[in-house]
Structure formats: C-alpha cells, structure tokens
Amino acid sequence: MxxxxxxxxxxxxxxxxxxxxxxxxxxxxxxxxxxxxxxxxxxxxxxxxxxxxxxxxxxxxxxxxxxxxEETLFNVIKSVTRNGRSILLTALLALILVYLFSIVGFLFLKDDFILEVDRLPSNHSRASPLGMPHGAATFVDTCSGDNMDCVSGVVVPEVLAEDEEPDSTERACDTLLMCIVTVMNHGLRNGGGESLFPARVVYDLLFFFIVIIIVLNLIFGVIIDTFADLRSEKQKKEEILKTTCFICGLERDKFDNKTVSFEEHIKLEHNMWNYLYFIVLVRVKNKTDYTGPESYVAQMIKNKNLDWFPRMRAMSLVSNEGEGEQNEIRILQDKLNSTMKLVSHLTAQLNELKEQMTEQRKRRQRLGFVDVQNCMSR
Incomplete structure (x- = not known):
C-alpha cells in the first residue's frame, strides 16, 4: 500500500x-x-x-x-551475516577451484565444451525498394530503351528463399574467460557440468564432488549451524527470563517451600518495571528534592554503577532465613536444656550410688572391728 x-x-x-x-x-x-x-x-x-x-x-x-x-526472520538474515567472513572465505575457495577447473578445461577439453542454444528466429521481413515486405507481390514499370514505351502495373511476385536450419550448438571454451564463465554458470547450476562426454567423465565427477558436494555444502553447513546457534541462544534467553529474576538473578528453585513464590517475587518484590520507573523518576526529578535513597541511586546511575541492585538477595528470603536461624537456635537450646536435665539426673544418681557405697564400706568396717574384739575377748 x-x-x-x-x-x-x-x-x-x-x-x-x-x-x-x-x-x-x-x-x-x-x-x-x-x-x-x-x-x-x-x-x-x-x-x-x-x-x-x-x-x-x-x-x-x-x-x-x-x-x-520479526525476530525469527531477522535470525535468518543474521545466520548469513554473523559468520560472513567464514562464508566469504569458503566462497573464495570455491572460486579458486572453479578457476583451476576452467584452466584444465581450456587446455585439454575445450572441444568438449559445446552448449545447446536456442537462437532467435532470423528476420525475413526485409523491406523491398517500394517499402513492401520481402516475398510479397510488387508492381513494377517496364520501359523500352528507345521508344520509352512503358508498361505499368505488371505484377512480379518475389520468390522466397528456403529457410536454412540454424546451428543449435555453440562452442563455449574458446578463450579462458569463456571457460571461466561457462564453468561458473552452467557448472554450478547444473550440479557438476553439462552432459557427460567420454573424455570428460573424470573432469565432471571431480568438479561435482569437490565443488558441489564439499565446498557448497560447507557454506550451507556454516549457515545452518549459525541459524541453529541463534535459535539456541533465543531459547536460552527465554528460559532465563522464565526461571530467573531479572533484578536479583535468583532462580526459581530458591523460592521453593518459601512463604513467597517466584511469581509473586517477580511481580511484587522485584518488579523490573518499578525499577525502571524509579530510574526515570530520579532522572526527571529536581536534584534539590532528592531524598537520601534517591541521591544515592542518582549518584550510582551517574557513575554507571549497578551495586544498588539487590544482586542475589531478596527481602523475603532474608526474613525466612532469619526465622529459620531463630528456629534452629531455639531447637538447639531446647536440646541443650534437656541434656542439662539429663546430666543433672545422672549426677544425682551417681551421688546416691556413691553414698550407698560409702555406707556399705562403713558397715563392713564396723563388722570387721566387732569381729576383732570378739576374737580378743576369747
């Protein structure tokens, strides 16, 4: 339109x-x-x-x-331009090989480079002396030499010559330049040369395998591999955007079994558009009206420093980690208290056992003393 x-x-x-x-x-x-x-x-x-x-x-x-x-179509163009140097060098190699094949064809096989051509039809409509087309009946005046008696109006038909069949073939390798143009034009387009003559079987097969199969496929391979790499990079970027926070860089699995999910985190806690709005606010706001955080961020933006971004940190995870540490300390304290009670109970039991052993020892000593006294009295 x-x-x-x-x-x-x-x-x-x-x-x-x-x-x-x-x-x-x-x-x-x-x-x-x-x-x-x-x-x-x-x-x-x-x-x-x-x-x-x-x-x-x-x-x-x-x-x-x-x-x-359209990004997909743009990647198709980039698949050719991204590794343009490799493609150009490979194409240069193809031109060198074509040039070598052209020299061989010019030196040894020039008589076999015969191309079939479609010639334009010859023009038989040449004008007659009276402006009439060739082959048409013309009116002429016949006059005698002496009496000048002229007879006009005699119709003399012209006889058309029989058309000759033009030659439909043409030599295509009489000069080196003609050989190069012929090999580049017909050789590359026909996949390895024209029709195979007995003297050119090896020549055409070598051209087919070296130039068509190897060199051209190298160029196609570079283009296809580059397009595959671009597609992989695009998929990787999309996967990173889906599974990683754009602001802090934390991955989705960091928010598993937490009070805040990953979707809530990227929408509420670390919304990238809110950060962008804040940067715009700092740029358009009067410097005299800056608050403390705004002055700090404005200076960081001026110095192109991104340390003010919460890299690998999030308030929800920090609070959860703090609660987790407090719970662990509480659990350890409870275990310590129970251990202390157990130690106290074991200490009390050991003291009772010690007292019992002491009483038994005293009792044995008393019994021994009584036995000695009885023996002495006897």
Whole structure:
C-alpha cells in the first residue's frame, strides 16, 4: 500500500522522538552516524520519500521492515551475516577451484565444451525498394530503351528463399574467460557440468564432488549451524527470563517451600518495571528534592554503577532465613536444656550410688572391728 504524506510525517516524528529519547542529539553527529538503528529509520524515510515523489517501485523495499520486526526472520538474515567472513572465505575457495577447473578445461577439453542454444528466429521481413515486405507481390514499370514505351502495373511476385536450419550448438571454451564463465554458470547450476562426454567423465565427477558436494555444502553447513546457534541462544534467553529474576538473578528453585513464590517475587518484590520507573523518576526529578535513597541511586546511575541492585538477595528470603536461624537456635537450646536435665539426673544418681557405697564400706568396717574384739575377748 503506498505510503501517504500523513504516514511519512508520522514516521519523521517517530524518528525525531526516537533519537531524542536515546540522547543521540546530545552525543553528537558521530554517535548518530554510528547508531545503526537510527540509520535504519533514516533509510526508511528516504525510501518512503522516493516512493512518494520518484516511483512507486520504491515502496516494495519497505516490505523488508517485516524482517526487522520479526525476530525469527531477522535470525535468518543474521545466520548469513554473523559468520560472513567464514562464508566469504569458503566462497573464495570455491572460486579458486572453479578457476583451476576452467584452466584444465581450456587446455585439454575445450572441444568438449559445446552448449545447446536456442537462437532467435532470423528476420525475413526485409523491406523491398517500394517499402513492401520481402516475398510479397510488387508492381513494377517496364520501359523500352528507345521508344520509352512503358508498361505499368505488371505484377512480379518475389520468390522466397528456403529457410536454412540454424546451428543449435555453440562452442563455449574458446578463450579462458569463456571457460571461466561457462564453468561458473552452467557448472554450478547444473550440479557438476553439462552432459557427460567420454573424455570428460573424470573432469565432471571431480568438479561435482569437490565443488558441489564439499565446498557448497560447507557454506550451507556454516549457515545452518549459525541459524541453529541463534535459535539456541533465543531459547536460552527465554528460559532465563522464565526461571530467573531479572533484578536479583535468583532462580526459581530458591523460592521453593518459601512463604513467597517466584511469581509473586517477580511481580511484587522485584518488579523490573518499578525499577525502571524509579530510574526515570530520579532522572526527571529536581536534584534539590532528592531524598537520601534517591541521591544515592542518582549518584550510582551517574557513575554507571549497578551495586544498588539487590544482586542475589531478596527481602523475603532474608526474613525466612532469619526465622529459620531463630528456629534452629531455639531447637538447639531446647536440646541443650534437656541434656542439662539429663546430666543433672545422672549426677544425682551417681551421688546416691556413691553414698550407698560409702555406707556399705562403713558397715563392713564396723563388722570387721566387732569381729576383732570378739576374737580378743576369747
């Protein structure tokens, strides 16, 4: 759908607000030139202007905006550009191999490079002296030399020559440049050369296995592996966002069997949008109206220091840990008290046993003394 003037104006306003919100104007022209997203929007505006004032064909270029907006399609483009150096070097290797095959074909197999071509039909409609097409009946005037008696209006039909069958083949390797172009064009597109002649079986098979199977599949492999890596990175990012708090970095399992669940934690305790709102508040608020925490956060933001974020900490977990420690201390104290009671009871039993043993010893001593006295009296 063609872009209208209101839409173009809306896009220009969007770009100006976009640059203003990112602070590009403050950072200078160098930052504007290096900002790829800004350059993309500027190119979008220029394309719209060309489509509006030059030609409607430029509007078709705007369809690439779908690639920019859709992450999956953007990853398809990145799978080619991310490892562009590897792909270019592999393509250079393919060109070198094609060049070598072209030299071999030019030196030894130039007579076998015969291509079938579809020639354009020859033009038999050459004009006659009177402007009539060739093969049509023409009116001529015949005059005698002496009397100048002329007879006009004699119809002399022209005889058409029989059309010759044009040659449908053409030599394609008479020069080295022709060989290179032929091998690159027909060889790569036909999967290893033209039809196999007896003298070119080995040549075409080597071209097929080395260039088509190995080199081209290397390029395809790099692209496919890069796309798989991008998809894995995207899935990993989504998994991290689902299972890890964006603010503190604590994982979901840290909130198992706690009073606060992970969903409540990321929505109420560490809501990332609340942190963003607080940063905006600090930036737009007058410095003279700062509170103590706001002054501290403003200074940390100015120094690009993120230590004010509660990394690997949460109030709910701290309170739960405190309660857990108090419960453990209480349990240990109860165990200590019971142990002390048991020790006291055992001490009392030992004292009673000691007293009993002492009384028995005294009793034995008395009995022994009585026995000695009896013996002496006898």
């Amino acid at each position: 063609p872009c209208t003037c209101p839409q173009l104006t809306n896009k220009i306003v969007f770009v100006v607000s976009f640059v203003g919100n990112r602070g590009t104007f403050i950072r200078g022209y160098k930052a504007m030139v290096m900002d790829m997203e800004f350059l993309y929007h500027v190119g979008y505006i220029l394309t719209s202007v060309l489509g509006l004032f030059a030609h409607e064909l430029f509007y078709s270029i705007l369809l690439f905006d779908l690639i920019y907006r």
